[in-house]
Amino acid sequence: xxxxxxxxxxxxxxxxxxxxxxxxxxxxxxxxxxxxxxxxxxxxxxxxxxxxxxxxxxxxxxxxxxxxxxxxxxxxxxxxxxxxxxxxxxxxxxxxxxxxxxxxxxxxxxxxxxxxxxxxxxxxxxxxxxxxxxxxxxxxxxxxxxxxxxxxxxxxxxxxxxxxxxxxxxxxxxxxxxxxxxxxxxxxxxxxxxxxxxxxxxxxxxxxxxxxxxxxxxxxxxxxxxxxxxxxxxxxxxxxxxxxxxxxxxxxxxxxxxxxxxx
Amino acid sequence: xxxxxxxxxxxxxxxxxxxxxxxxxxxxxxxxxxxxxxxxxxxxxxxxxxxxxxxxxxxxxxxxxxxxxxxxxxxxxxxxxxxxxxxxxxxxxxxxxxxxxxxxxxxxxxxxxxxxxxxxxxxxxxxxxxxxxxxxxxxxxxxxxxxxxxxxxxxxxxxxxxxxxxxxxxxxxxxxxxxxxxxxxxxxxxxxxxxxxxxxxxxxxxxxxxxxxxxxxxxxxxxxxxxxxxxxxxxxxxxxxxxxxxxxxxxxxxxxxxxxxxx
Amino acid sequence: xxxxxxxxxxxxxxxxxxxxxxxxxxxxxxxxxxxxxxxxxxxxxxxxxxxxxxxxxxxxxxxxxxxxxxxxxxxxxxxxxxxxxxxxxxxxxxxxxxxxxxxxxxxxxxxxxxxxxxxxxxxxxxxxxxxxxxxxxxxxxxxxxxxxxxxxxxxxxxxxxxxxxxxxxxxxxxxxxxxxxxxxxxxxxxxxxxxxxxxxxxxxxxxxxxxxxxxxxxxxxxxxxxxxxxxxxxxxxxxxxxxxxxxxxxxxxxxxxxxxxxx
Numbered sequence: 010x011x012x013x014x015x016x017x018x019x020x021x022x023x024x025x026x027x028x029x030x031x032x033x034x035x036x037x038x039x040x041x042x043x044x045x046x047x048x049x050x051x052x053x054x055x056x057x058x059x060x061x062x063x064x065x066x067x068x069x070x071x072x073x074x075x076x077x078x079x080x081x082x083x084x085x086x087x088x089x090x091x092x093x094x095x096x097x098x099x100x101x102x103x104x105x106x107x108x109x110x111x112x113x114x115x116x117x118x119x120x121x122x123x124x125x126x127x128x129x130x131x132x133x134x135x136x137x138x139x140x141x142x143x144x145x146x147x148x149x150x151x152x153x154x155x156x157x158x159x160x161x162x163x164x165x166x167x168x169x170x171x172x173x174x175x176x177x178x179x180x181x182x183x184x185x186x187x188x189x190x191x192x193x194x195x196x197x198x199x200x201x202x203x204x205x206x207x208x209x210x211x212x213x214x215x216x217x218x219x220x221x222x223x224x225x226x227x228x229x230x231x232x233x234x235x236x237x238x239x240x241x242x243x244x245x246x247x248x249x250x251x252x253x254x255x256x257x258x259x260x261x262x263x264x265x266x267x268x269x270x271x272x
Numbered sequence: 273x274x275x276x277x278x279x280x281x282x283x284x285x286x287x288x289x290x291x292x293x294x295x296x297x298x299x300x301x302x303x304x305x306x307x308x309x310x311x312x313x314x315x316x317x318x319x320x321x322x323x324x325x326x327x328x329x330x331x332x333x334x335x336x337x338x339x340x341x342x343x344x345x346x347x348x349x350x351x352x353x354x355x356x357x358x359x360x361x362x363x364x365x366x367x368x369x370x371x372x373x374x375x376x377x378x379x380x381x382x383x384x385x386x387x388x389x390x391x392x393x394x395x396x397x398x399x400x401x402x403x404x405x406x407x408x409x410x411x412x413x414x415x416x417x418x419x420x421x422x423x424x425x426x427x428x429x430x431x432x433x434x435x436x437x438x439x440x441x442x443x444x445x446x447x448x449x450x451x452x453x454x455x456x457x458x459x460x461x462x463x464x465x466x467x468x469x470x471x472x473x474x475x476x477x478x479x480x481x482x483x484x485x486x487x488x489x490x491x492x493x494x495x496x497x498x499x500x501x502x503x504x505x506x507x508x509x510x511x512x513x514x515x516x517x518x519x520x521x522x523x524x525x526x527x528x529x530x531x532x533x534x535x
Numbered sequence: 536x537x538x539x540x541x542x543x544x545x546x547x548x549x550x551x552x553x554x555x556x557x558x559x560x561x562x563x564x565x566x567x568x569x570x571x572x573x574x575x576x577x578x579x580x581x582x583x584x585x586x587x588x589x590x591x592x593x594x595x596x597x598x599x600x601x602x603x604x605x606x607x608x609x610x611x612x613x614x615x616x617x618x619x620x621x622x623x624x625x626x627x628x629x630x631x632x633x634x635x636x637x638x639x640x641x642x643x644x645x646x647x648x649x650x651x652x653x654x655x656x657x658x659x660x661x662x663x664x665x666x667x668x669x670x671x672x673x674x675x676x677x678x679x680x681x682x683x684x685x686x687x688x689x690x691x692x693x694x695x696x697x698x699x700x701x702x703x704x705x706x707x708x709x710x711x712x713x714x715x716x717x718x719x720x721x722x723x724x725x726x727x728x729x730x731x732x733x734x735x736x737x738x739x740x741x742x743x744x745x746x747x748x749x750x751x752x753x754x755x756x757x758x759x760x761x762x763x764x765x766x767x768x769x770x771x772x773x774x775x776x777x778x779x780x781x782x783x784x785x786x787x788x789x790x791x792x793x794x795x796x797x798x
Contacts, residue, residue: 035581036562036565036581037565037566037569037581040566041566077581078565078581078582078583078584079584080583080584080585080586080608081584081586107580107582110580110587110590110591110594111582111587111590111591112587112590113584113586113587113590114587149553149578198573199573199574199784200570200573201566201569201570201573201579202566202569243781244778244781244785245574245780245781245782245783245784245785246570246573246574246780246781246784247570247574247776247777247778247779247780247781247784248777248778248781250570250777250780251777
């Protein structure tokens with residue numbers, strides 16, 4: 010599961026199966042999240058109407074819920090979609106954007122976490138805030154991922170699922186097991202919505218592997234390696250974003266396995 | 273009308289007249305649709321408030337309605353805008369994103385189709401679904417465009433307008449006439465919202481030609497050739513999207529006429 | 536304040552202080568506005584829920600309000616955020632997208648202008664429309680910035696703040712002082728949301744300089760120089776957008792000071 014071979018099999022599965030991922034995601038991230046999913050071979054769908062989210066989730070392989078630009082109507086739709094996903098035993102992934110930034114965000118997250126996401130994917134500040142241990146400043150992290158490791162373990166035990174805390178090094182835990190991915194590049198933090206789009210990819214990988222820990226780990230690995238490859242010939246955040254999508258789409262086995270730093 | 277010369281005249285008209293196109297379009301596609309319109313020389317405006325859509329349509333050359341991330345408030349605005357467009361004899365174009373994916377989408381589309389769009393532009397699965405002949409899987413097509421040819425003809429007869437079904441080959445029909453554009457590139461399907469942005473371009477071309485069949489055909493031709501040109505030096509979906517906008521803006525007569533495969 | 540040295544100090548302050556900028560901004564512009572802020576070193580946050588805007592503004596260095604894709608719920612949130620910003624003496628910046636295009640926009644703007652924005656940033660047509668002197672056609676300007684100079688001065692006197700009118704030449708006035716920036720490139724008008732993203736940058740620069748006139752002038756200067764640099768090796772609007780973000784992030788003192796044309 011932690012081998013480059015296993016990650017590569019997930020890349021191939023994404024391309025072969027083209028999982029449909031239903032995303033209820035913020036306005037800033039919609040474009041990048043859709044393009045990341047298309048680049049790896051998955052099929053994105055964005056839908057937020059209370060009138061249709063339960064039907065959309067029923068045809069999808071996974072649901073991702075991102076609270077970035079939340080408001081009450083969207084939160085209601087999130088709950089309808091999640092309830093349906095749980096009923097159908099489909100994995101749902103939570104991205105707690107800006108956790109800790111406002112009381113409203115915290116209150117909404119409290120109710121969402123109770124619905125036991127298969128995976129929570131956030132930055133250090135967000136995972137700390139979810140465990141009541143930090144007040145985020147906006148949506149960018151003020152904490153290194155490693156600072157949130159204990160909080161991640163506690164959160165995983167609380168939800169019974171997997172928690173990924175991402176940063177310079179990415180960690181995945183289910184409360185017992187721990188894995189780390191030491192790939193990626195600092196330019197990823199200079200492009201908006203790279204965290205949100207990663208959450209969408211987690212949805213796709215969990216859909217094809219059928220397993221939350223492994224799927225999450227593989228998503229982080231694929232994303233990190235593509236980021237490293239993209240940074241090699243980027244002149245800044247604009248060209249990085251472009252090459253990142255190219256690299257995600259063009260990933261080959263040698264490039265992936267040779268660069269992967271999984272522990 | 274089917275000659276390269278005629279298509280080139282439409283390119284020049286877009287640049288000279290800079291038609292204002294009012295788009296009620298999904299959140300994922302707003303950026304690309306606006307950039308495609310600006311690239312060809314048109315002027316995009318996005319507005320969805322029930323308080324202003326009727327006024328906005330009154331100053332625009334065409335209205336495009338795209339149901340991608342629909343909800344009831346937006347659907348209400350769509351109807352207000354369409355009703356005004358019809359009253360003022362302005363063309364309105366329908367993009368039935370995800371037709372067939374949920375009962376809500378189908379119900380909304382049923383009411384929209386009754387308002388006789390000048391053009392419907394969709395992929396194979398969407399056009400089939402509009403005629404009750406397929407259940408789409410999300411928003412990406414599971415059917416080749418040619419499979420939807422009969423459905424397209426039937427739909428055109430039903431609306432009294434034009435139907436474009438796009439894919440590897442694009443078709444345009446008014447129920448009697450049929451034309452095909454065999455340009456484009458597979459990378460277009462790996463970038464989100466390329467179909468939606470094409471619908472916005474159809475709006476611009478119908479506005480400057482004053483004719484639904486010709487305007488639609490020319491939009492498909494311009495888009496397909498720019499896509500082919502862009503693919504020649506793209507390394508993947510990221511760089512394709514960048515070069516595609518460059519090629520749309522920089523199209524010259526020789527490059528267009530020499531590559532066009534219209535029938 | 537008008538020297539290249541002073542502008543460069545603002546660039547360094549953006550990178551060192553990473554000001555949090557709260558943007559209530561239209562759907563089309565969210566991606567570019569966030570990426571422009573990240574490129575210069577600032578930290579963007581987008582939030583529009585009435586339940587949280589007042590709390591978000593309280594942790595931000597500046598608030599920007601852009602009416603691009605407005606509707607009544609968003610307008611209500613704008614007022615809540617603005618009221619809190621004023622109470623806390625935080626600067627708020629208004630981008631009157633499409634002023635004059637519809638009666639609804641004009642009515643909304645009338646109420647917003649009364650709340651005395653620290654800065655208004657618009658194109659020629661928008662600033663003229665705000666003073667009742669023009670009817671805009673959509674969201675692209677039909678007037679050169681210089682035509683709106685008197686209107687800009689009058690508007691600045693009315694609000695007691697600063698007004699920037701941007702175009703081929705950009706002007707900043709507080710009703711008495713006047714400064715001009717003669718940088719930038721025509722390609723900026725061929726990429727959607729470049730005006731809106733500039734308004735976000737004005738917010739960041741006003742936050743770090745603590746001064747509306749200087750902050751606005753420096754934002755225009757940084758943006759214009761980065762635009763010129765980007766245009767040198769762009770093949771069209773697609774590649775321009777990419778290089779523009781690269782140049783904003785990579786701006787160095789010599790490149791900035793040598794190119795600046797401030798008066």
